[in-house]
Amino acid sequence: MPKFQNQTISFLTKRFREVGLRPVSKHGQNFLIDMNLLDMIVSSADLGPQDVVLEIGTGTGSLTTRMAAAAGHVITVEIDEHLFTLASEELFEFDNVTMLQFDVLKNKNAFRPEVMETIKEKLAEIPDSRLKLVANLPYNVATPILSNLLRSEITPFSMTVTIQKEVAERIIAVPSTKDYGALSIWMQSQCRCEIVRIMGPGVFWPRPKIDSAIIHLQVDDELRGRIPDREFFHHFTRAIFFHRRKFLRSVLMSAFKEQLTKTQVDEVIAENGLQPDARAEQFTPDEVLAMSEMFRLKLQAVG
Numbered sequence: 001m002p003k004f005q006n007q008t009i010s011f012l013t014k015r016f017r018e019v020g021l022r023p024v025s026k027h028g029q030n031f032l033i034d035m036n037l038l039d040m041i042v043s044s045a046d047l048g049p050q051d052v053v054l055e056i057g058t059g060t061g062s063l064t065t066r067m068a069a070a071a072g073h074v075i076t077v078e079i080d081e082h083l084f085t086l087a088s089e090e091l092f093e094f095d096n097v098t099m100l101q102f103d104v105l106k107n108k109n110a111f112r113p114e115v116m117e118t119i120k121e122k123l124a125e126i127p128d129s130r131l132k133l134v135a136n137l138p139y140n141v142a143t144p145i146l147s148n149l150l151r152s153e154i155t156p157f158s159m160t161v162t163i164q165k166e167v168a169e170r171i172i173a174v175p176s177t178k179d180y181g182a183l184s185i186w187m188q189s190q191c192r193c194e195i196v197r198i199m200g201p202g203v204f205w206p207r208p209k210i211d212s213a214i215i216h217l218q219v220d221d222e223l224r225g226r227i228p229d230r231e232f233f234h235h236f237t238r239a240i241f242f243h244r245r246k247f248l249r250s251v252l253m254s255a256f257k258e259q260l261t262k263t264q265v266d267e268v269i270a271e272n273g274l275q276p277d278a279r280a281e282q283f284t285p286d287e288v289l290a291m292s293e294m295f296r297l298k299l300q301a302v303g
């Protein structure tokens with residue numbers, strides 16, 4: 001069995017000392033040292049032989065080995081070349097693991113094309129395959145990773161990840177609360193979202209300053225099928241929360257200032273009975289989707 005299956009503090013500190021490494025905080029290098037929680041991530045993801053797993057942040061490979069034992073294939077991406085080398089020593093014996101060494105993001109709005117190509121290749125090799133994102137995500141890029149995967153050409157089946165508690169709370173937030181915003185709407189309009197576990201800093205080495213959560217996002221094809229133009233909806237949702245305390249009319253005026261006249265924006269508001277002095281945070285994900293469609297159709301109508 002690979003030795004990183006038991007990733008304890010003493011094991012990690014010893015191993016890092018041996019190779020002269022220190023955890024790099026700018027890469028969110030906080031390693032899970034509670035084996036029960038590693039197992040909980042894997043069991044929440046409910047992995048089976050038809051699953052192609054995307055893991056972002058191989059770290060030392062402790063989660064990777066657990067997933068490789070259960071999934072059809074694991075694609076694991078690591079930005080840090082030293083950790084990549086360290087993890088390679090642990091993972092070489094798994095023939096169903098593909099290791100990639102680079103920043104998973106091309107920019108904050110897109111994955112590197114090589115990641116998508118590798119996923120497509122592995123999905124094509126397994127009958128009835130499905131993609132699952134399972135990872136203890138680096139905190140600084142957790143939100144773009146989750147958002148971008150839902151914008152990508154490959155629909156994930158589910159996403160089971162460790163992220164900041166604060167981001168998990170924003171994902172599951174309900175209207176008219178301080179946490180509710182574009183991220184809540186984007187996620188809830190495509191996934192069934194559930195916080196599996198809240199975790200304090202003590203389950204990581206080194207200890208982060210914040211609490212974390214394991215969240216399970218089950219992608220719902222029926223919900224996703226109700227969004228005719230995902231890119232438009234994504235931009236619309238972000239635009240209406242750009243100034244979250246402003247009234248809807250004013251927010252819509254600035255969101256469409258390049259494409260629609262004030263009169264045209266007022267027409268959409270009046271024709272659809274929208275309240276001009278409402279605020280974006282009052283609307284449910286369904287209502288925001290309906291509003292987004294009104295504007296998409298208006299834009300089509302005015303050419």
Ligand SMILES: C[S@@+](CC[C@H](N)C(=O)[O-])C[C@H]1O[C@@H](n2cnc3c(N)ncnc32)[C@H](O)[C@@H]1O
Pocket residue numbers: 027028029030031032056057058059060061062063064077078079080083102103104105136137138139141
């Ligand atoms: C929270 S640690 C998780 C490590 C390991 N999977 C575990 O559970 O202990 C996050 C890992 O992601 C890596 N990482 C950070 N930013 C990344 C990026 N943009 N692309 C790929 N890997 C990244 C870090 O170097 C680190 O190894």
